[in-house]
Amino acid sequence: METFSIGDVDLVCPLDASRAAAALLDDRGMVIGWNEKARELLGYRAKDVVGLPAAQLLADENGARPGASVTDQPMTGTVILRHQDGHRVSFGIQACRVRQASGVGWLLVGAARTALSRWRMKQAILKGLFAQSPIGLAVYDTDQQLTWVNVAGDEVLAGLIGARADTMLPDVEYLSGLDDNDDTTRALERLLRTGEPLTTLTRARPPRDAERHHVWSSTIFRLRDETGEILGLCDAFTDVTTRYNDQQRLLLLSEAGLHISGRLDMTEIAAGLISVCVPRFAAAVTVDIEDPLLHGGESPFTTEVPALTRVAQNAIHERYLDADPPPYAVHYPAESAQTRSWTTGQAVTSKIRSATPAAGAPVSEPDDEPAEQLLVPLRTPRATIGMVTFLRSAQFDPFAEDDVSLAEELAARAAVSLDNAWRYAREHATALTLQQSLLPSGLPSQTAVEVAHRYLPARSSAGVGGDWFDLIPLSGTRVALVVGDVVGHGLQAAATMGRLRTTVRALANLDLAPDELLARLDDLVSQTPSAQEGPAAAEDTIGASCLYAVYDPVTRLCSIARAGHLPPAIVLPDGTVRLADAPAGPPLGVGGLPFETAEIELPEASVLALFTDGLVETRVRDLDTGLQRLQDLLAHPDLPLEKTCDRLVDALLHENPEDDAAILLARTHSLPxxxxxxxxxxxxxxxxxxxxxxxxxxxxxxxxxxxxxxxxxxxxxxxxxxxxxxxxxxxxxxxxxxxxxxxxxxxxxxxxxxxxxxxxxxxxxxxxxxxxxxxxxxxxxxxxxxxxxxxxxxxx
Missing domain, CATH: 3.30.565.10 (Histidine kinase-like ATPase, C-terminal domain)
Structure with a gap:
């Protein structure tokens, strides 16, 4: 197979008179001239062939011979000649008539057909690059001025011959290849100096499509002649706009998923969506959600636009936003594009001339920057729950079909997360309402202790838990202090907590000793249907813990028993803090192990601190560290109990607690x-x-x-x-x-x-x-x- 090297840059035609084999014939077809190149290719010396008929050199003597048809135009063709040693040589020839002193003759130039084929292939390649290739070629001189472009390059750089490379396209953005501190002029000067090719990814608006940005992958290299002289630069570039935009859309979807998936707060979901869309997809983005849904309520299911609340907004410039920070109510006029999008459930684009895109109907102000907005409803299988507004200013491309599809996909993903957040908010609100109704709204008045308490539900995805506390007056001015924790979260945990608290109050009215009360409570828990169905069904009770303490203000004795619960902290009047030495019993529902009661004499004005593990143990703080921190915070017995509770909450519970926590502080008194x-x-x-x-x-x-x-x-x-x-x-x-x-x-x-x-x-x-x-x-x-x-x- 005939091959040639791409590195062979010899583009001179083999039939050029300066390098081709040449023979001169008279009007009778006799050879009267023969050059050295002909001798190299066919082996005949001039004296061997001059005076002979040219037809004798043909391998096939019956073949046509030059001059058989009389014409003044050059003729080309292929002949088979016989070499001096006898082998056949395929020749490409060109023949033309010449006038001589003796009459009209012929000049024949020729070259081996293989050399001619290689040259024709190179010519085809060059023609393809110049006229047919989709790869643009631009040539710059050493002053960085554009001197030549091929057909594909002309589609981008039409009318720019003579312009400098750094001024041809306005607002050029280098996506890769140049550092932030570099520019076109310095980069090309460095290329001319070093010869190291420069590869860039460039974004700009070409003259023939000034409304939309295009992206080109470009490689610029130095041009040198055979002597090594630097002639200029060549830029080979390809339009990769479609591929680049597709990649950016996929990246945007991926990042949006990371910002909105797994979140259970509607405001956080909306903020996550707009954080990835500005400025990569739009100049401004706003998210509006039906107001009842933000509080766990039901959608009104109306075809008209209901009351909406703007929960998030972001923009590249504050002029694109309303002055008020979210959240605030928004209302859309009946004839607005937003209303049309809501009622049809479809994405709607509209041209506007308003710096504030989302306040309702477009505002027509001649001095405003023209913009385009894309309105996409947030739809769930139940109903439309909100609206996302994307705004693009003049510096962005108009919304294309692919952009609308991307916006709809973003809105669909956000709607799924918002719907999950709404379901969580509704269940969380229901569980919290149930739990608060089951917890004591106010502790009864009595003489034995002065009390303060706090309950903080979890704000994580786990939801409301089963922590609880209680104070129960007993006979003889005694008082029972109770705190407990049910494994699990949600409605089931809250309901189980309510059952345990009710049971403890009923057993407390029997004036049972703490260990006996926990033993009976353990029996009841073990006998519940869920506990008998196995561990999976009993997870709401198996593992529940409880601490039961009885304080007698007459004797100043405190009797404590615990079932799988942390011991209480005792704060003496002198500020000494220690954990009560009370034997640890098994969690409720385990059964088979006894509980023990410890009796501790407490001085007047001692503080007894009962708490659940959510106060002291988190993912980032182990139990021992939390207990030590708790004791340090309690070592101030002179502080009011309410203030002490606040200090514990502020120091031990962060803004988004992972588990609920209950605190019950009791300062003891004794009867005179x-x-x-x-x-x-x-x-x-x-x-x-x-x-x-x-x-x-x-x-x-x-x-x-x-x-x-x-x-x-x-x-x-x-x-x-x-x-x-x-x-x-x-x-x-x-x-x-x-x-x-x-x-x-x-x-x-x-x-x-x-x-x-x-x-x-x-x-x-x-x-x-x-x-x-x-x-x-x-x-x-x-x-x-x-x-x-x-x-x-x-x-x-």
Missing amino acids: EDAVTTWQLPPDPSVVADARALATDQLSAWNLEEAAFSTELIVSELVTNAIRYASGPISLRLIRDRSLICEVTDTGFTSPHLRRATNDEEGGRGLFLVAQCTERWGTRYHQGGKTIWAEQRLVS
């Missing part, structure tokens, strides 16, 4: 010594009268004579029952607090029952009378027996 009186009584019926007298005298000392009658009745009945149904010593105690409390303790474990006696019964009416005289009464058990107590409201 003169507010409690206790008597030990023998189990003898005769002491009943003495007990009444002792109680009456104490009431007189407390200036509570108005309660003497009812108190005598209560003491008489409770002491009589203790003597009748129990054995061992009896204790009578009166406590003056916000109410008057009478307690009788004995060694029996039989609980009295309130019943209505029949008309023929002499007894059985005592507890009924006690119930009528008191605000509430009950029984609590302890290791040595039981205590029956009754509270009377004191009239202030």
Whole structure:
């Protein structure tokens, strides 16, 4: 196969008289002249062929010979000649008539057909580059002036011959190839000096298509002649606009996905969308969303444009935006392009002359910069929920069909994320409402402790959790402090939390010891249907934790039991902080392991801090670090509890907590010594009268004579029952607090029952009378027996 090297730059035609084989014939076809090149190609010397008929040199003597047809025009063709050594040589020849002194003759020039074929191929290549190739060629002289372009180059640089390279196209942007501190002139001077080719990606508007930007991939190289002299530069460039724009659209879609996917806040989604679109896709972008959806509400499902709220906007210049920062309400006139886009559900483009594109109908102001806006509705399978407005100023290309498709794809992806965010907001609002309704709206008033509390729901994608707290007044001025945490988030966790809190309050009314209360709570959790169906179904209860503490202001003892929960922090009046040494029981629902109660004596004005793990443990802070930080913050017992709560929230919970957190702070108080009186009584019926007298005298000392009658009745009945149904010593105690409390303790474990006696019964009416005289009464058990107590409201 005939081949040739691209590097062979010899473009002179082989039939040129200066290099071709030549023979001169007379009018009879006899050879009368023969040059050296002919001898090199055919082997014959001039003396061997001069005087011979030229036809003898033909391999086929019957072939046509030059001059067979009389013409004054040059003739070309291919002949087969015989070499001196006998082999055949294919020759390309050109023949023309010449006038000689002896008459008209012929001049024949020729070359080997292979050399002629190579030259013709080079000519075809050059012709293709100059006239047919889509690759543009531009030649600049050493002064960087344009001197020549091929046909493809003329499509871009029409009418620019003689212009300098740095002034030909306005607003040229080098996408690659030049540094930010470089320019065209310096780059070309460096190329002329060093000879190192320059490859660039250039963006500009050509004269023949001034409305749209084109992108060219360009390679510029130095031109030198055979002597090495630098003649100028050649720029070979290709229009890659379509490919470049397609790549940029794919990149924009990819980056938009990163900015909007996985987010559950509508404002963040809208901000993420516009952050990637300005300035790469538009000069300004605004996002409007139906107002009810921002708060978890329902769409009005109307064909008209509903009330919208602008949640995000961004632009390359503030003149393209409304003056008010989002969020704010927007309204579109009935005849506006926005309304047409909303009602049809289709993207709409419109020309405007307004610096503020999204305030409603276009404003016609002659001095304003002409612009074009593209309106794309945010559609979900349910309805249209908002609108995205893209604005392009004169420095951008008009919106093309591919741009509209890209904008619709961006809006579709944003709509999916916004719909997910709306569903999350609705569920989050429902769960939060449920949880807040299940948490105590206000803690009851009592004397034992001064309290402050906080509950902060999670703001992450996990949603509302199951943290809770409570304060439960108990008999004898005691108070129960409770805090708990349910594994999981959402409605299920909130509902489970409500069930646990209700159960704890019911069990607390039985005056159970902390360890016994947790044991019964654990049994109930283990017996729930979800717990019996297996771990997957029971995840809302298995793993729930609870801390239950009872503080007695009379003895200043605090009894603590915990089920898989962190221990409380104790802050002593001198500022010493430590975690309570309370045994850790298993989480609720595990079953099979016992719970233990620890008793701690607390000085007056100590602070007991109960909390959930969301306060101290995060992804970036381990538990030990969080607990130490908590203790440092609590080491200020002189601060008001409300201020301490604020300090804990500010220091330990960032703006977007990953888990919900509950805090319950309690500053302990003790009853004055003169507010409690206790008597030990023998189990003898005769002491009943003495007990009444002792109680009456104490009431007189407390200036509570108005309660003497009812108190005598209560003491008489409770002491009589203790003597009748129990054995061992009896204790009578009166406590003056916000109410008057009478307690009788004995060694029996039989609980009295309130019943209505029949008309023929002499007894059985005592507890009924006690119930009528008191605000509430009950029984609590302890290791040595039981205590029956009754509270009377004191009239202030």
